[in-house]
Amino acid sequence: MASTTQARVEAPVSASEILDIKPPSAVMEAVEDIVYGSVAGIVGKYIEYPFDTVKVRLQSQPDHLPLRYTGPLDCFKQSIKADGVLGLYRGISAPLFGAALETSSLFFFERIGRETVYGSGLVPRDQHLPLSALWFTGAFSGVFTSFILTPIELVKCKIQVPETEAGVVKAPLRPIPVIRDIWRHQGLWGFWHGQMGTLIREAGGCAAWFGSKETSSTLFREVNIRNAKTPAQVEKATHGDLPLWQQAMAGASAGMSYNFLFFPADTVKSRMQTTPIGDSSLNRTFLSEARALWKQAGLKGFYRGCGITVMRSAPSSAFIFMVYDGLKKYVPLS
Template identity: 70%
Template sequence: MAATEATPTTAIPSRLITTAPKKSAAMEVIEDLTYGSTAGIVGKYIEYPFDTVKVRLQSQPDHLPPRYTGPLDCFRQSIKADGVLGLYRGISAPLFGAAAETSSLFLFERMGRAAVYSSGYCPRDRALPLSALWFTGAFAGAFTSVVLTPIELVKCKVQVPASVDGSVPKVPSVTSVIRDVYKHEGIRGFWHGQMGTFLRESGGCAAWFGSKETTTKMFRLLNDRSATSQFEKDALAKEALPLWQQAVSGASAGMSYNFLFFPADTIKSRMQTSPVGGTKRNRTFMQESRALWNQLGLRGFYRGCGITVLRSAPSSAFIFMVFDGLKRYLPL
């Protein structure tokens, strides 16, 4: 898509700034799926050990004293028990999930922009304002949550094995988890925790895309002010941001995504790590929320938040840098 000059009331999504000819809709979809999958896999390898620790902190039983005193203690106990590779246990499903999630996010975000243009909110010959880009992020997250919930359910059950009878649980495989969930709860069981995923993804992705584009616009305005001529301003509008600015924009997106809706993710993780096949019925989103509040109060909803926000900064930075770089330099 051809670049246009940004104004104080509009924002050009940074991944759309390119000098290449306009592609067909089909090619745009293929690029979103291909490059989004690649970026998601890169990001998942970076963040997965931290994600394992986060889930273990979030899913500690509410009827027992906490097993871990904090993220560092969880890292120490996990490595002592299973070694470093234990932090990557169950990564096969999340790698598939990361590819599906990231590609779906970019695809649905593009569909969201098309819907905004079709509504007449913004003329098609103008870039969408930042308010619309926050909306398209929420649009993308809402639809992606339906794809993501079954994948995350399997991931959580592999990361935190649960025992029905109180015995020491065996480490399950991805296939055994899928088999057990289907046997005891049917297809519907794979969407246990959907409300938590929906809230986290719709709100979090509004912040993910919105923060990234807001920070990108800020950098472009700062760079534009340093230009000495209109020719230099036009050239800057067509060029990619310096790598450090791209990294800061992507990092701000990841930190916003994870911090703002972390309580919903905590409740989802607790729901998805509950034992399968016992006599105890699965709790609803509200029931799990009340149980956690009664046990630990407000701080219980943010258990593991620090390490999650910390690992999201480099992961999200790499996701956007890989995706934007592939779109710019390796167009299909």
């Protein structure tokens, strides 16, 4: 199969051949990316969503008013007191759809990124990609996924942060009215408000997400090989699956790297996306929003909510990779 695929890449083909000839394994692998990525994303979203709600509320506090929350614990307490525990899951329907779409897109575009590297001829198809290439395929995936993700996160953020009027918290928003208002006030392009922040976060963050996972997995495998005492143990350490705890650690390191390294971009994006529809500050660019935050709170303001985000990303990302890899191994479609 590898040699056949390589020949197909090197030899010119007609448009009809491209349309009519599709390797079944490649098609089914794409289906697996979409289906299994969706399942993994939904599992991860249920784990992380309450922490994400707190993170967005911390990030989006106005720069012209005193801080409403003193920190993550205070935000948890106030939120639960106001809305109960279920209030932390406010608006989860759209994010569940978004998580399924995001995670499946990440794995799907990451595979396309790998095919792009192989197709360039830089790496033979019968060889594993080096770690540097895997960091690139992660960034490749993040760039394309950001355009899918921005509209979903825009709706999510507006639902997560309660609007106030004359000091009174207004009724929780719902996805359809939010979508309708965005369309009415800003048109189609309004759904990509905050795109620059999402692009920076996803391109850099996904490079770290896939890259850290692969780097950690490689380091674990090397340690296992060094510690192997028999030829059978060496073979298992070289070609077998990593122990479950090592898979979890690799996935957790990926999530923590993704969230910590580019958190300031996410903070600016959240502030832009939680601006009430019709507010004049909607005209702020990514840079002007960043300058306003720097003037208000300095560097510390860009990392507001970072600790809780990194904390929740560890189990969430671990489960995402474990569910995805487990489904790929034990429930193959191809």
